[in-house]
Amino acid sequence: MATTPTVVLLPVWGAGHLTPMLEAGSRLLACRGDHVLSLTVLVMPPPSQQQAAEVDAHLLREEAAAAAGHGHAIRFVRLPAVDPPTDHQGPVEFVSRVVRLHLPHVRSALSGLGCRVAAILLDLFCTEMLDVARDLAIPSYIYFTCNAAALSFFLRLPSLCAEVDGEFAAMDGAVDLPGLPPVPSSALPVIVMDRTKPCCDWYAYHGRRFTDANGGVVVNTAADLEPRALAAVAAGRCCAPGVPPPKLYPVGPIISFDSSPSPPPGDECVRWLDAQPAGSVVFLCFGSGGYFTAAQAHAAARGLERSGHRFLWVLRGPPAAPGDRRPTDGDLDELLPDGFLDRTKHRGLVWPTTAPQKAVLAHAAVGGFVTHCGWNSVLEALWHGVPMAAWPRYAEQHLNAFALVADVGAAVAMEVDRDRDNFVEAAELERAVRALVGGEDEEGRKAREKAKEMMAVCRRAVEDGGSSAAALKRLCDDIVFNSKCTVEVKQSS
Ligand SMILES: O=c1ccn([C@@H]2O[C@H](COP(=O)(O)OP(=O)(O)O[C@H]3O[C@H](CO)[C@@H](O)[C@H](O)[C@H]3O)[C@@H](O)[C@H]2O)c(=O)[nH]1
Numbered sequence: 001m002a003t004t005p006t007v008v009l010l011p012v013w014g015a016g017h018l019t020p021m022l023e024a025g026s027r028l029l030a031c032r033g034d035h036v037l038s039l040t041v042l043v044m045p046p047p048s049q050q051q052a053a054e055v056d057a058h059l060l061r062e063e064a065a066a067a068a069g070h071g072h073a074i075r076f077v078r079l080p081a082v083d084p085p086t087d088h089q090g091p092v093e094f095v096s097r098v099v100r101l102h103l104p105h106v107r108s109a110l111s112g113l114g115c116r117v118a119a120i121l122l123d124l125f126c127t128e129m130l131d132v133a134r135d136l137a138i139p140s141y142i143y144f145t146c147n148a149a150a151l152s153f154f155l156r157l158p159s160l161c162a163e164v165d166g167e168f169a170a171m172d173g174a175v176d177l178p179g180l181p182p183v184p185s186s187a188l189p190v191i192v193m194d195r196t197k198p199c200c201d202w203y204a205y206h207g208r209r210f211t212d213a214n215g216g217v218v219v220n221t222a223a224d225l226e227p228r229a230l231a232a233v234a235a236g237r238c239c240a241p242g243v244p245p246p247k248l249y250p251v252g253p254i255i256s257f258d259s260s261p262s263p264p265p266g267d268e269c270v271r272w273l274d275a276q277p278a279g280s281v282v283f284l285c286f287g288s289g290g291y292f293t294a295a296q297a298h299a300a301a302r303g304l305e306r307s308g309h310r311f312l313w314v315l316r317g318p319p320a321a322p323g324d325r326r327p328t329d330g331d332l333d334e335l336l337p338d339g340f341l342d343r344t345k346h347r348g349l350v351w352p353t354t355a356p357q358k359a360v361l362a363h364a365a366v367g368g369f370v371t372h373c374g375w376n377s378v379l380e381a382l383w384h385g386v387p388m389a390a391w392p393r394y395a396e397q398h399l400n401a402f403a404l405v406a407d408v409g410a411a412v413a414m415e416v417d418r419d420r421d422n423f424v425e426a427a428e429l430e431r432a433v434r435a436l437v438g439g440e441d442e443e444g445r446k447a448r449e450k451a452k453e454m455m456a457v458c459r460r461a462v463e464d465g466g467s468s469a470a471a472l473k474r475l476c477d478d479i480v481f482n483s484k485c486t487v488e489v490k491q492s493s
Pocket residue numbers: 014015016017145146285286287288289314353354355356357358373374375376377378380394395396397
């Protein structure tokens with residue numbers, strides 16, 4: 001058996017989960033520098049062809065970098081394909097059930113690695129794997145790709161479900177989420193709003209199980225970015241009575257920057273920005289699952305046009321098939337009002353496919369970001385000090401939007417109609433865009449100030465001596481220490 005113990009990562013395949021987890025793994029190894037640990041990534045084949053192609057491209061880049069001697073030794077172990085469930089009622093149920101199908105594959109992969117497993121880091125939707133880790137005596141950690149506010153919610157949800165009869169939307173008053181100002185039910189994640197669907201139960205299940213990770217929970221946030229939510233979680237105020245809080249490692253922002261010398265796909269967006277004045281452009285982009293119907297795209301186009309401001313708009317179309325969540329490349333003729341592109345061509349660019357978001361947010365021409373509030377997007381914006389307008393669409397994003405506005409303060413709120421698939425009217429987008437880059441609006445001014453302040457907070461956290469750098473080092477030391485105490489993983493028959 002090889003002597004170098006390995007840290008195993010088990011990410012799910014979505015871009016918002018896979019990329020930050022791989023980056024966290026690389027940074028974990030880099031912070032020791034003495035090659036005392038190696039990295040193994042167990043890859044669950046993504047259920048759709050499009051996602052499989054994206055994941056493959058990503059892994060190939062990582063493998064090429066490892067082969068070229070950049071970074072540390074990473075081994076990718078591809079797990080066998082499974083037949084994904086077709087009778088699911090939502091994404092969280094779907095992902096969780098696919099993960100369940102992989103339980104035997106993960107067990108045999110861990111047993112067959114041929115080296116000691118120092119720790120396993122599990123995506124937040126992989127909590128069922130905690131049983132496998134326990135059986136094999138492997139120290140386990142949850143890698144939480146969302147923020148501390150969402151962690152507070154996940155941990156609180158099991159008791160909330162017991163306290164509230166019926167739908168959360170029908171509740172009188174706000175929800176007490178420790179570490180946050182009182183949360184209106186309209187800011188709870190869309191996923192839990194229909195309690196007759198299994199997604200709410202799955203969320204509660206994962207939240208309940210986080211405390212079973214005997215190593216703790218690694219969170220992609222920074223101590224000074226969400227101090228109140230982190231303190232509430234650490235103090236055990238979110239868990240059910242008698243349940244000890246998880247040990248926390250706030251190691252963020254973990255952002256993976258493309259270090260490839262060749263320009264990223266979609267580089268034309270960045271070149272278009274080169275020709276725009278500093279701080280003048282509003283960037284609109286909605287994550288890996290955000291798409292527009294024609295009605296919504298028409299309203300947004302009217303809002304952008306009336307704002308009079310410059311914009312770079314990533315406009316994706318609805319998924320190709322019912323039940324599919326992946327946006328398609330936007331058919332601009334179908335989605336946009338007649339003549340819109342022509343009328344705005346001197347000040348706007350509509351981009352119909354994935355854009356190089358990190359490079360865009362880093363560009364001096366960008367003065368504001370209309371975002372779905374996916375946590376990676378938020379961290380990328382804060383890293384560059386870009387103020388946001390919060391337009392949540394799916395997953396836990398409504399809670400992120402609330403926390404960003406009411407707690408962090410780096411975003412202006414937007415009126416989003418949850419009953420109409422998070423529709424935003426033209427006038428509302430126009431107002432938000434003017435607030436972000438217009439200069440006059442008080443809410444916009446505060447968001448700009450806070451975004452700059454949080455940029456400094458985020459950068460300081462990951463520098464040598466910063467709180468996140470220290471948490472990462474602590475995590476690494478704890479893994480090394482624990483690995484010396486664990487028994488060798490037995491080869492299963
Ligand atoms: O045109 C695009 C669109 C996205 N991205 C990148 O894709 C990632 C998107 O991540 P995120 O902003 O977190 O959004 P989602 O893909 O929607 O992420 C999922 O995972 C996140 C972390 O768990 C959650 O916060 C989200 O709500 C959930 O939907 C970011 O790195 C973006 O830079 C691009 O580069 N170009």
